[in-house]
Amino acid sequence: xxxxxxxxxxxxxxxxxxVELRCNYSSSVxxxxxxYVQYPNQGLQLLLxxxxxxxxxxxxxxxxAEFNKSQTSFHLRKPSVHISDTAEYFCAxxxxxxxxxxxxxxxxxxx
Amino acid sequence: DxxxxxxxxxxxxxxxxxxxxxxxxxxxxxxxxxxxQTLGQGPEFLTYFQxxxxxxxxxxxxxxxxxxxxxxxFSTLEIQRTEQGDSAMYLxxxxxxxxxxxxxxxxxxSGTRLTVV
Numbered sequence: 001x002x003x004x005x006x007x008x009x010x011x012x013x014x015x016x017x018x019v020e021l022r023c024n025y026s027s028s029v030x031x032x033x034x035x036y037v038q039y040p041n042q043g044l045q046l047l048l049x050x051x052x053x054x055x056x057x058x059x060x061x062x063x064x065a066e067f068n069k070s071q072t073s074f075h076l077r078k079p080s081v082h083i084s085d086t087a088e089y090f091c092a093x094x095x096x097x098x099x100x101x102x103x104x105x106x107x108x109x110x111x
Numbered sequence: 112d113x114x115x116x117x118x119x120x121x122x123x124x125x126x127x128x129x130x131x132x133x134x135x136x137x138x139x140x141x142x143x144x145x146x147x148q149t150l151g152q153g154p155e156f157l158t159y160f161q162x163x164x165x166x167x168x169x170x171x172x173x174x175x176x177x178x179x180x181x182x183x184x185f186s187t188l189e190i191q192r193t194e195q196g197d198s199a200m201y202l203x204x205x206x207x208x209x210x211x212x213x214x215x216x217x218x219x220x221s222g223t224r225l226t227v228v
Contacts, residue, residue: 004153006153009151032216034216036219041224042221042222043115043117043202043219043220043221043222044154044202044204044219045219046215046216046217046218049215049216090153090154092153094216097156097167098144098156098159098167099144099156099204099216099217100156101146101153101154101155102153103151103152103153104151104152104153
């Protein structure tokens with residue numbers, strides 16, 4: 001079975017500051033890793049994914065995440081956040097079971 | 112393709128009533144998933160289908176819950192004799208399995224928010 005731990009439930013950050021949302025996973029098999037974003041009263045939108053190849057993956061809106069197998073981590077970073085990035089972010093892992101999610105990190109960007 | 116559609120978006124029901132939700136997946140996707148999300152939590156897996164076959168059910172899916180996917184297209188999730196603890200967002204997702212290159216993972220619908228009063 002797989003599991004995901006998101007170490008921070010809430011992260012407040014000022015606009016234009018950098019941010020890191022932490023994610024660690026546990027699995028006995030090879031995994032795919034994902035970050036999803038959820039805006040209020042909406043479903044989940046895929047932000048970025050790691051399937052194989054380069055361990056650094058990027059999204060179209062400036063987020064990036066790095067797969068670190070030795071530390072079993074997949075932290076999400078953005079060098080400069082915008083008000084519109086305020087949302088709930090979920091890390092997810094897929095091994096030999098359906099997608100397993102962490103509890104989420106609420107990112108609040110302060111003007 | 113309009114993505115994954117869920118209906119209704121919101122449902123308020125009295126305790127003890129039955130409710131049914133519908134999910135229309137992306138048409139070429141062969142897998143369909145149901146998740147439940149409560150306030151402050153991440154989505155929790157309930158069940159999934161490969162075409163019309165229900166392949167796995169979570170322990171969260173009590174006997175009051177039943178899901179179907181007739182003809183391998185849309186799916187319904189029914190909750191009988193609803194309880195206040197059933198109040199949650201019910202999310203549906205679909206995926207195309209069997210083609211790893213460029214796999215996009217799961218595409219989620221906007222969810223059905225159930226409130227049991």
